Amino acid sequence: MSELTHLDAKGAARMVDVTDKSVTEREARAEGVIHMAPETLAMIVDGEHPKGDVLAVARVAAIMAAKKTHDLIPLCHALNLTSVKVELVPDDTLPGVRIEARCKLAGQTGVEMEALTAVSVAALTLYDMCKAVDRGMQIGDIRLLEKKGGRSGHWKVDSGA
Template structure:
């Protein structure tokens, strides 16, 4: 395993210096799943939720979160994202919503944290909007699916 980059030689936290890194095209995809009662999913997909369009609100929250990742996660760089995509879809099990995100830029550091933050905040927003009708929802399986670009190249989660 390689050395942790956010620690200096004394073991103290630091922001990684990316000054000398090349600008490259970078992309990351992430996902999260929100598990819920089938009735809750039907309400969301049918547009019958009393708070309005749950999916649109969660999508906007995910996009906003990606743009604010550096404010939320210590030591993250402020990035000039060129694209953020958040897709929410009902799961095949009839009792979940799968959230998939993609973040892109041309820059000196990766966008994995932005994709993960977008997926997690979209999931939390969905939970917040629906907790009055289903307190038993579970946010599950937040994970990085793929990253491209930079020195470490292309990585894909097993099964992707």
């Protein structure tokens, strides 16, 4: 395991200095799911949810969250994201919604936390909008799928994982 970069020599938390790092294209993808009752999923898919298009609201919330990650996670850098894409796919086999976020930029630090934050907030928004009809929903399986760029290069989760 590599050295923890968010701690100084005395063990105090610090923001990593990226001043001397090269600007490179960076990209990260993350995923997660929210499980719900089949009736709740049907209500979303059929457009019959009393609060309207919950998938559209969750998508906008995810994009906003990616852009504000540095406000939520103390040692994250404020980044100028050039792209945030969020897919919300209803899945009867869960039943629930599969969420994937992809964040990109040209910068000096990665966008993994932005992609993970986008997925998390999309799931939380779906929960918030649907809790009146289904309090038993469960959020899970949030993970990084892939990251590209920077000194560490390209990493992708094992397909069997």
